[in-house]
Amino acid sequence: MNFNDYERSEFNRYQAFADTVRKVLESSISEEADVPRPQSIQARAKTPDSLRKRLQETGNLDAPDIASLRRDLAGVRLIFYTNGDVNRFINSSIVFDNFDVDRNATKIHHPVEENGEVRYQAIHYTVSLNAARLALPEYRAFTGLRCEVQIQTILIHAWAETSHDIVYKSDAREGFGNEALEQIRKRFNRIMDKYLVPAGYEFQRVQQDYERLAAGKQLFDQNVLEALKKAEDNNQRHELIRSLADDLLPLYDEVPSILPEVLETIVEASEIARVTATKPIDGTFGSLAGYGAEQIIDAVIDVIAAHKYAAVEQSFLALKRVFSSETDERRRKRIIEIIGQLAGFHLGVWEQVGPEVQYRLAEVVGDPTLVERDVRPIVVEFWKSLLDAEATSSTWTANTVSLNSGEVPVKEVRELRQRAISALFTMYESAENDEDRREIFHALENATRTGRNGPSAEFVRESLSDHLQIIKFFSEQAEDMSYELRETIEHAALYSYYRASELVGAENDPSGCKAQATDLRDGILELRDRLNNDDTYSRYKILVGFDGVMPWQWEDREYDLERVETYRDEQLEAMLNEVSAETQDFWLVFLERCAATKSNDLATFPQFAKFLEKLSQRSPDIAGFLLEHATGDLLRFLGAFLNGLFNAGDQTVYGRTLDRFLQMPGHLWSIAAHWRCSKPDAPNTLLQLLGRAIEEDDRPTIAECILFAMRNFPEGTPPHEDFFRPAIQHLIEAKDSRWVNIASLPHSTAFFQTLETVDALLILDSLLEVPEVVYNVDRVLSHVAATHLDLVWDYFGRRLEHPGNCVEGVRYAAVSHRFHHLNAPLASEPGLATSKARGWFDTDSKLFSYRGGRVLAAVFPTMTEVFADALLKEIAKGRPEDAKFVVAVMSNYQGEETTHGVLKALLRTFPDEEIVEAGVEQSIRNTGIVGGEFGFVEALRAKRALIQPWLDEDGAVGKFAEELTRSLDHSILSEKRRADARKALREIEFDNNDD
Numbered sequence: 001m002n003f004n005d006y007e008r009s010e011f012n013r014y015q016a017f018a019d020t021v022r023k024v025l026e027s028s029i030s031e032e033a034d035v036p037r038p039q040s041i042q043a044r045a046k047t048p049d050s051l052r053k054r055l056q057e058t059g060n061l062d063a064p065d066i067a068s069l070r071r072d073l074a075g076v077r078l079i080f081y082t083n084g085d086v087n088r089f090i091n092s093s094i095v096f097d098n099f100d101v102d103r104n105a106t107k108i109h110h111p112v113e114e115n116g117e118v119r120y121q122a123i124h125y126t127v128s129l130n131a132a133r134l135a136l137p138e139y140r141a142f143t144g145l146r147c148e149v150q151i152q153t154i155l156i157h158a159w160a161e162t163s164h165d166i167v168y169k170s171d172a173r174e175g176f177g178n179e180a181l182e183q184i185r186k187r188f189n190r191i192m193d194k195y196l197v198p199a200g201y202e203f204q205r206v207q208q209d210y211e212r213l214a215a216g217k218q219l220f221d222q223n224v225l226e227a228l229k230k231a232e233d234n235n236q237r238h239e240l241i242r243s244l245a246d247d248l249l250p251l252y253d254e255v256p257s258i259l260p261e262v263l264e265t266i267v268e269a270s271e272i273a274r275v276t277a278t279k280p281i282d283g284t285f286g287s288l289a290g291y292g293a294e295q296i297i298d299a300v301i302d303v304i305a306a307h308k309y310a311a312v313e314q315s316f317l318a319l320k321r322v323f324s325s326e327t328d329e330r331r332r333k334r335i336i337e338i339i340g341q342l343a344g345f346h347l348g349v350w351e352q353v354g355p356e357v358q359y360r361l362a363e364v365v366g367d368p369t370l371v372e373r374d375v376r377p378i379v380v381e382f383w384k385s386l387l388d389a390e391a392t393s394s395t396w397t398a399n400t401v402s403l404n405s406g407e408v409p410v411k412e413v414r415e416l417r418q419r420a421i422s423a424l425f426t427m428y429e430s431a432e433n434d435e436d437r438r439e440i441f442h443a444l445e446n447a448t449r450t451g452r453n454g455p456s457a458e459f460v461r462e463s464l465s466d467h468l469q470i471i472k473f474f475s476e477q478a479e480d481m482s483y484e485l486r487e488t489i490e491h492a493a494l495y496s497y498y499r500a501s502e503l504v505g506a507e508n509d510p511s512g513c514k515a516q517a518t519d520l521r522d523g524i525l526e527l528r529d530r531l532n533n534d535d536t537y538s539r540y541k542i543l544v545g546f547d548g549v550m551p552w553q554w555e556d557r558e559y560d561l562e563r564v565e566t567y568r569d570e571q572l573e574a575m576l577n578e579v580s581a582e583t584q585d586f587w588l589v590f591l592e593r594c595a596a597t598k599s600n601d602l603a604t605f606p607q608f609a610k611f612l613e614k615l616s617q618r619s620p621d622i623a624g625f626l627l628e629h630a631t632g633d634l635l636r637f638l639g640a641f642l643n644g645l646f647n648a649g650d651q652t653v654y655g656r657t658l659d660r661f662l663q664m665p666g667h668l669w670s671i672a673a674h675w676r677c678s679k680p681d682a683p684n685t686l687l688q689l690l691g692r693a694i695e696e697d698d699r700p701t702i703a704e705c706i707l708f709a710m711r712n713f714p715e716g717t718p719p720h721e722d723f724f725r726p727a728i729q730h731l732i733e734a735k736d737s738r739w740v741n742i743a744s745l746p747h748s749t750a751f752f753q754t755l756e757t758v759d760a761l762l763i764l765d766s767l768l769e770v771p772e773v774v775y776n777v778d779r780v781l782s783h784v785a786a787t788h789l790d791l792v793w794d795y796f797g798r799r800l801e802h803p804g805n806c807v808e809g810v811r812y813a814a815v816s817h818r819f820h821h822l823n824a825p826l827a828s829e830p831g832l833a834t835s836k837a838r839g840w841f842d843t844d845s846k847l848f849s850y851r852g853g854r855v856l857a858a859v860f861p862t863m864t865e866v867f868a869d870a871l872l873k874e875i876a877k878g879r880p881e882d883a884k885f886v887v888a889v890m891s892n893y894q895g896e897e898t899t900h901g902v903l904k905a906l907l908r909t910f911p912d913e914e915i916v917e918a919g920v921e922q923s924i925r926n927t928g929i930v931g932g933e934f935g936f937v938e939a940l941r942a943k944r945a946l947i948q949p950w951l952d953e954d955g956a957v958g959k960f961a962e963e964l965t966r967s968l969d970h971s972i973l974s975e976k977r978r979a980d981a982r983k984a985l986r987e988i989e990f991d992n993n994d995d
Contacts, residue, residue, distance in 0.1 A: 002064050002066060007048040011045055017142045018074040022042075028094045034088075035089060036089055051070070082204045083153060083201065086152070109123070124149070231269065234279065238291040259307055259310045263317075273292075309349060332377070346393055347392060358416055361382065368422075376436065390406060405452070410458050424444050438488055441474075447467065464513055467520055474527060483536075484598070490528065498557055504517045539590065542575070618648075620654070627657060668698045672693075697730075699739075703742060706724060737769040752783040760788040767781065768795070771804075772816070775820060800815070830869070833859060840852035842881075862898060874886050875906060903920045904957050911956035924964065927943075951965070
C-alpha cells in the first residue's frame, strides 16, 4: 500500500479498524471490576494530509509500503485521570488478552538521555487483532492491519494536544519566527516540568490516599476487632492485624479512644497464635507456607511501637504481656528497645506534655519489690531510660534524616531520677544472680552521664551528686559482692575516678561543681578500699579476668598492657612461692573459687591456666592433692594440670593422674586438649583415649583425636587404620561434622601430603553433612584437593544431591557463593571442572543454573581465558544440549566483557535457538546488587554501552545486539519512569506541608 492507495481507499478501512479496536477495549474494560475506567477512549485514522507531511519529512512519500514504516496509521488513545490509573491498567492483561502485541514496537515515552529528554510521557502498544477475532467474518477486513494504542493521563493528553497543534504542526520558516518558536517549545517543556508532572504525582498520591481511606472505612464498617477475635487461623490473624496497622489506625480520627481495645485484642490474638498450628496457604501453583506465630507477634509489636504514645500505660502493659511469654532473643531485645523509647524523653512529646508520660508510666510500673522475674529486663530498661540526660527526636525528609537532642531541665526530672535510682537499688538487693546485678549496675551508670552538647552547670552538679549516691550504695554492698562483680564495678569506678579528678584539678570551675567532684572522688576511693579489703580478691584479680584494676592504675592513667601482664606474671610467681604442703588446703579452696567463675570469654582464664600448669610442674604432689580433692569446676582445667605434670622432672604423678582420669567419664576432652598442647609420644595411650571416647560417644574428644592426627602424623600418632579411620567413621555414622569447626589447619601437613584415597573419601563423607562450606571447611577441602582434586569435585556433586538441599526450612547450602583457599585448586583444571559440571547438568538440567552452575561461578568468579576455552569446546560440539549447558553456566555471570567471546560463540553456533538468545540476554542483563535511586537505570545503561560494539558484527551477533539494544532502551525508559514516580511520591509524602 502506497500513499495514493491510502488516500484513495484505505483511509476509511483504517478508521473502521481504529473504531473496532476502541470498541474491543471498551467492552473488555467494562467487564473487569478491578480495572480503572478511562476518562475517554479516542480512535482515529491518520488523515492523508497529516500522513503526507510526515512522509515528506522523512523522504518516504513514494515508498511502496507505508504500512511498514508507520505503525500509527490507526490509533486509539486511552486517557486516564491519574498515573495510578495508568499503572493499574498497564498491569492488567487487557491489551495482551485481546490483541497480538508487537513487543519490539512497544514504546515507553519518558524523558531520558536516550531520547533527548523529550517531555511527552505515555505508553504506546502496537497491536493487531488476534487469530480468534480474525477468524470471524466481521473482522476479516482488518487482517494485517496494525494499530497504535496510546495510554496516558489527562494532563499529558492536554499538553500533547496543545503542543502538537502549536509546535508540531508549525511549518518550517526561513528568517521569521524560528527563535520565538524555540522559546515556545521551551515554555512547553517548562509547563510540563514545573506544573504537569508534579500535578500528576500529586493526583496519584491523592488517589492512593483516598483508596487507603476507602479500605480503612471498609475495615471500620466490618469491625475488624470482632473479626480478629473470631479468626480461625494465623493467616487470617496476620491479614487482619496488617490491615489494622496499614489502613485503619493511621486514618482513625481518635486513635487514643480505640487503642486500649485494639491493644487488648491484638495481644490476645498473639497469645492464641502461639498455640495455633501454621496452616498452609493454597495458591495457584500449589501450597505456600502459612503465617506462623512469630510473624503474628512481630506484627503486634509493630502496631504497639507505631502508636505507643497514644495510650502509654496500655502500650507498656501490652509490651509487658507479650514479653513475659516471649523466648526469642531478637524479639525480646526489640521489646526492651521500644520500652526504652517509650520511657525515654522525646522532644516532640516533651514540648506538649513535659515529663507527664514518664510520671504516668512510673505509676504503672509500680513497686520495684513486686516485679515478676520474667519481666525484670523491661522494668530495668524503664528505670534506666528515666535517667537519660537528653530528650531526642528525629526529623525525616524525602532524602535526609536529622537527629535532634536537647538537655532535659533537671528541676523537672529530679524527682523521676530519684525514683529511678531508688527503684534500681531495690531491684539490685532482690536480684538472684550476678547477671541481674550487673545489668542493674549498668542501668545506674546512666545517671552518671550528662548531655553530649555542652551540659548545663545544674545538670553537671546533679549527675555528680547522683553518681556519689550510687558509689555509696555499692560501697555498702561491697563486702557481699562476688569477685566477678567487684571487677566490673571497680573497673568502671576507675574511669569515673579519672573524670572526677579532672574536674577537681581544673583551673576554672564554670559549673561550680568542684565540691561535688571532690566528694565523688573521695567516695570512689572509699569504694576501692572496701572492694579490695579482701586479700583473696586481690589474688583473684591476678589470676582471673581481664579488666581487673592493678594498684598503680589509680594514679597512672596511661594504660600499658605490657606492664599489666608483667605485673601479673610477677604476682603469679610470688603466689607460686606461697604454695606448700602446709597451705595446700587454702589454695584448694581459693583455686576452686577461681575456677567457679562463669565466663564465655577466652580472655578470662589464661593466667589461671598458666598458674596451674606452673604449679603442677614445680610441685607434682601438691597438684596431685588438688586433683584428688577438686570438684567439677577445677577439674575443667585438668588439661593445664596435665601439661605441667608432663613437664615435671618426676612423671609419677602424671602417669597416675592420666590413668585415673582416662577411666573416669567426663574428662576425656581435657586429656585430648593436653595432647594437643604437649604432644606426648604415647600412641598406645592415645589409642586408649580414642577407645574410651568412642565408648562414651564423646564427640568433642573424638574430634580432637582426628585433628591431632591431621596436625602431627606421623609423629606420636597411631596408624590410620587404628586411629584416624575409626575416629572419623564414628562421626560419619553419627552424621556429625562439627569437628571441622575447630579445625585450625592453616597449612598442609604430612597427613594431607600423603593422603590415601580411602582417607580422602572418609574426610569428604564426613564433610558432606556440613550445612555450608564455610572458611574452615574450605581450608580442609583445599588440602584434600591438592592430591585428590577429582574427589573434591565429586564431593560437590554429592552435596547437590544431598536430601537437605531440597527440604524447605532445612539449612543446607550445597553451593558456596565464593571459595577462599579452595578456589585455586578447583580452578587449576578447567577441563575437569567443565566435565564434572556437565555430568551434574545431565542429571538435573532444570536446577543446574542455581546449583551446579553456581559452583562453577564460585570457582571462576571472573571468566578466565582457559575456562572460556573449555566452554567454547562444549559449544563446538554443536548439539542443543551443549548449548543449554553453556547457557546455564553463563546465567551466573553478569555479561562482563570477558564473557563476550563465549556469548557470541553461542549466538553464531546456534543462531536460531530461542533458548540461546534468551540465555545470552539474561547473562548480559544480570546486574547483581545496585545502589541509589536510579541505580538500576544506570546499570542498564552500562549494559547497553557494553554491547554497542556487537552492532558492527554481521549475522546472528549483530541482529541480537540490535534487538537487545531496543529491549534495553525499553527497560531503561520503564525503570526510569518507575524510579521517577517513587522519588516524586516519596517527596510528596515527606515534604508536603499543605494542610
